[in-house]
Amino acid sequence: MKVVITGGKHEADYIVNTLKEEHHQLIVINNDRQFAEYISTNNDIPVFPGDPTKAYTLSDAECDNADVLLALSDNDTDNYIACITAKKLFNIKRTVAKVKNPKNVELFKKLGIDSIISSTYLMAQTILNESSVENIIKTLSIEDEKIVMIEIGVEEEYHLVNQRIMDIPFPRNINISCIFRDPHVIIPKGDTRIKAEDKLIIISTPSEKEEIIDFIQKKR
Amino acid sequence: MKRNKFIVIGSGRLGANIATKMSETGEDVIIIDSTEDAFRKLQETFSGYQIVGDATDLAVLENAYIKHAKAVVITTDSDNTNIYLSHICYYVYNVPKIYVRLSDTDKGKLLEGTYIKAIYPFTLSLAEFMDQYEEGDV
Numbered sequence: 001m002k003v004v005i006t007g008g009k010h011e012a013d014y015i016v017n018t019l020k021e022e023h024h025q026l027i028v029i030n031n032d033r034q035f036a037e038y039i040s041t042n043n044d045i046p047v048f049p050g051d052p053t054k055a056y057t058l059s060d061a062e063c064d065n066a067d068v069l070l071a072l073s074d075n076d077t078d079n080y081i082a083c084i085t086a087k088k089l090f091n092i093k094r095t096v097a098k099v100k101n102p103k104n105v106e107l108f109k110k111l112g113i114d115s116i117i118s119s120t121y122l123m124a125q126t127i128l129n130e131s132s133v134e135n136i137i138k139t140l141s142i143e144d145e146k147i148v149m150i151e152i153g154v155e156e157e158y159h160l161v162n163q164r165i166m167d168i169p170f171p172r173n174i175n176i177s178c179i180f181r182d183p184h185v186i187i188p189k190g191d192t193r194i195k196a197e198d199k200l201i202i203i204s205t206p207s208e209k210e211e212i213i214d215f216i217q218k219k220r
Numbered sequence: 221m222k223r224n225k226f227i228v229i230g231s232g233r234l235g236a237n238i239a240t241k242m243s244e245t246g247e248d249v250i251i252i253d254s255t256e257d258a259f260r261k262l263q264e265t266f267s268g269y270q271i272v273g274d275a276t277d278l279a280v281l282e283n284a285y286i287k288h289a290k291a292v293v294i295t296t297d298s299d300n301t302n303i304y305l306s307h308i309c310y311y312v313y314n315v316p317k318i319y320v321r322l323s324d325t326d327k328g329k330l331l332e333g334t335y336i337k338a339i340y341p342f343t344l345s346l347a348e349f350m351d352q353y354e355e356g357d358v
Contacts, residue, residue: 055329056326078300084307088329089330
């Protein structure tokens with residue numbers, strides 16, 4: 001793959017080192033002359049000191065028809081311009097922009113940037129998904145969010161502990177697909193008893209998710 | 221939805237004077253700049269609204285009634301910001317008339333395929349010089 005990396009310091013350095021191992025064709029463009037020299041002395045790749053929001057810089061660096069352009073500067077607007085210039089004038093297939101303002105994730109998508117990375121946005125999503133305060137580890141949506149997979153840890157005081165699955169009055173649309181009882185993986189049958197410390201893998205629909213979580217976590 | 225607002229982004233000499241002129245003709249003008257001080261360039265005859273804020277924040281644009289804009293003129297001092305804002309006005313808010321001031325004529329290529337109009341002080345000055353020079357020659 002032909003990859004153009006513009007802006008960024010630690011990010012650019014790290015990505016260069018990671019992609020270098022896999023023999024990608026790398027081009028680095030950076031506004032900071034000192035940093036450009038640092039990358040250039042440590043790696044055997046073309047490095048161009050310059051402004052990636054200017055078409056002639058991308059042209060000098062021979063970025064035409066690259067597979068990916070990464071825009072990693074600290075300025076959201078500049079990252080947008082670098083990506084749009086790459087797409088409109090240099091036929092670069094995929095553009096990736098880093099953004100500081102998490103509100104720009106949706107906006108940049110609307111404006112035609114292929115991938116947008118915001119550490120704040122990712123952090124918020126991770127917290128929403130994990131709800132780490134409770135013993136819910138993960139929920140995963142599949143098939144366009146029509147199906148959810150819920151992973152719940154069973155605690156000692158839950159009402160289902162030591163009950164057989166066939167005896168538990170479960171809500172509708174629930175399927176306990178798998179029980180993880182360290183180190184065993186159990187595919188449950190009606191007479192399987194749920195134990196404390198079990199991890200239940202449940203398949204359900206998004207609308208029933210809350211009800212199921214409430215049901216499982218009911219205490220004795 | 222009625223589109224009756226005339227929005228100017230960037231209260232520099234050009235922006236402030238366009239805002240004043242349009243206000244004098246009876247337009248409902250709203251001018252945005254990130255610093256309060258910039259509005260000193262407005263003339264006394266300006267009777268529109270002034271909004272202090274960063275126009276690249278959609279909340280600021282919406283607060284300035286961008287959804288009701290019939291025209292927007294973008295004259296901040298950064299070409300990149302100007303292009304970015306013009307794209308937001310075009311793709312997100314579908315403002316029917318968009319004018320943008322650009323210093324670098326190369327950047328105009330990013331507006332191709334849209335109805336956004338670019339104003340290049342460089343091209344205008346060059347043409348003016350050629351005119352004056354030729355006149356002087358006669």
